[in-house]
Amino acid sequence: MSPPGPLSLNTVTVKERWGLADCIEGCARHGIPGISPWRDVLAAMGVEAAARRIRDAGLTVTGLCRGGMFPAAEATGRAAAIEDNRRAIAEAQALGAACLVMVCGGLPPGSKDLPGAREMVRDGLHAILAEARAAGVTLALEPLHPMTCADRSVLSTLGQALDLCDELGAGTGVAxxxxxxxxxPALEREMSRAKGRIAAFHACDWLVPTTDLVFDRGMMGDGCIDIPRIRALAEAAGYRGFVEVELLSRRWWAEDPDEVLRLIKARHATAC
Amino acid sequence: MSPPGPLSLNTVTVKERWGLADCIEGCARHGIPGISPWRDVLAAMGVEAAARRIRDAGLTVTGLCRGGMFPAAEATGRAAAIEDNRRAIAEAQALGAACLVMVCGGLPPGSKDLPGAREMVRDGLHAILAEARAAGVTLALEPLHPMTCADRSVLSTLGQALDLCDELGAGTGVAxxxxxxxxxPALEREMSRAKGRIAAFHACDWLVPTTDLVFDRGMMGDGCIDIPRIRALAEAAGYRGFVEVELLSRRWWAEDPDEVLRLIKARHATAC
Structure with missing residues (x-):
């Protein structure tokens, strides 16, 4: 099959040791052409300075992480989330990011109302859609693993994300x-529905066993995911963009980031 | 809404402190009318003795845990799994169990071939179906949470389980x-397809946060699952059976089983 698209570094991958300046320099030093910052490191540098330095380094911004987190028990909390998403849209626009990655949010603390939380996500997306369109920022809805449903994302499957894209229309896609x-089990079927709507492709691996529900992601090739198979499905759905590596891993966070980037480059070539 | 169906104790709930004899006596002592043994405690007592003691105690056997675990790298491993499932069917028949709960198995160690593992599950089920029918034992296909896909069950959703039931026909159902x-997100839609095919209903809760992918299940009412809502969906699909409590939990395993059974009875009344 075809070689994978160009590599992009999601800054969370080295978050314990590198700020955004280190990440930009690291990408340049290792010949990694894409970067995807999280908003905390972006805020630490300042958006305008970050946009300039990323541009000067010749890097493509494959996404901004992250918008979303809409559900809240109180209306004031939901309004605050929408305001924060508006700021995220402005930041994504300033960076020229390919998309704003949307981690939509879990149940409000103490709630058992899953249909209600999903409705809050829908409402939140509708509330920011016009602003995203005006800014030319694609809202990339990211289905998160069902094990995160309670506290991170009630958006759990590609099919569910595409249903939302169908409803929202222009300016939306999926991460x-x-x-x-x-x-x-519905991945192949849903990928055929994703045609032209994949805004980002993220890679890492599922370790066997996995010892933490959030911070035990594996390096590509170390786990059981057939990444090339899923990439082929994405390419059949028209995706021609970057392969962004996003590792939330206590193990890799403890390592020298230059070593991590070297390994990521190698695995990008052999395991993606 | 209607009160929940009668209570059944899955023996894994107290596995660290009670064998099968303790469980039978405990159910009788606490007025719990159903029991669902795992095969390890069943083997320790012996199937015939267990069947007699459970019958003498007046308990209903709501299921036998578990058959399945079909995928294996080698054909000899797959054949051994099928043989073991045949023994499980015979045990379920001897107990008069309402069903044999099928935990279908994950990827063979080291494999990334998810479609292949699913095919092994299909093949395994086809191989034992005639024997299950002849024994009058319902194979209750249990979709397991997607976080168990790599090492426990490539059968991940109710929809996928019902597709298999459609294919296999008589003698199959879902747990x-x-x-x-x-x-x-497809639960409501799929539950309407499940009409007449729910062979078992298991309860526990999802804790927030969850700290282990296998052994951190919560007591009903301690987590974020709207159990009555899902029970109502099951009843709308014709289910009129027991509510079986299956807690895999390091926390509850450490407690006095009599206290655990008391709490289960209380939560069965208030949180199911």
Whole structure:
């Protein structure tokens, strides 16, 4: 099959040791052409300075992480989330990011009302859609693994994300992370529905066993996900963009980031 | 809404402190009318003795845990799994169990071939179906939470289980555990397809946060699952059976089983 698209570094992958300046320099030093910052490191540098330095380094911004987190028990909390998403849209626009990755949010604390939380996500997306369109920022809805449903994302499957895209229309797409979707028996069917709507492709691996529900993602090739198979499905759905590596991993956070980037480059070539 | 169906104790709930004899006596002592043994405690007592003691105690056997675990790298491993499932069918028949709960198995160690593992599950089920029918034992396909896909079950959703039931026909059904299906955006739609095919209903809760992928299930009412809502869906699909409590939990395993059974009885009345 074809070689994978160009590599992009999601800054969370080295978050314990590198700020955004280190990440930009690291990408340049290792010949990694894409970067996807999280908003905390972006805020630490300042958006305008970050946009300039990323541009000067010749990097493509494959996404901004992250918008979303809409559900809240109180209306004031939901309004605050929408305001924060508006700021995220402005930041994504300033960076020229390919998309704003949407981690939609879990149940409000103490709630058992899953249909209600999903409705809050819908409402939140509708509330920011016009602003995203005006800014030319694609809202990339990211289905998250069902094990995150309670506290991170009630948006759990690609099919559910595409249903929302169908409803929202222009200005929306999906962020496809192999970690979140690899298990899905409907994946092939839903990928054929995703045609032209994959805004980002994220890679890492599922370790066997996995010892933490959030911070035990594996390096590509170390786990059981057939990444090339899922990439082929994405390419059949028209995706021609970057392979963004997003590792939330206590193990890799403890390592020298230059070593991590070297390994990521190698695995990008052999395991993606 | 209607009160929940009668209570059944899955023996794994107290596995660290009670064998099968303790469980039978405990159910009788606490007025719990159903029991669902795992095969390890069954083997320790002996199937014939267990069948007699359970019958003498007046308990209903709501299921036998578990058959399945079909995928294996080698044909000899797959054949051994099928043989073991034949023994499980005979045990379920000897107990008069309402069903044999099928935990279908994950990827063979080291494999990334998810479609292949699913095919092994299909093949395994086809191989034992005639024997199950002849024994009058319903194979209750249990979709397991997607976080178990790599090492426990490539059967991940109710929809996928029902597709298999459609294919296999008479002698099959589904075991519905709220822990495994609560997050599923397709749950309502698929439950309407499940009409007359729910062979077991299992209850526990999803804790926030969850700290282990296998052994951190919560007591009903301690987590975020709207159990009555899912029970209502099951009843709308014709289910009139027991509510079986299956807690895999390091926390509850450490407690006095009599206290655990008292709490289960209370939560069965208030949180199911």
């Amino acid at each position: 496809l992370d192999v970690y979140h979707v690899w298990w899905d | 519905l555990d709220v822990y495994h299906v609560w997050w599923d």
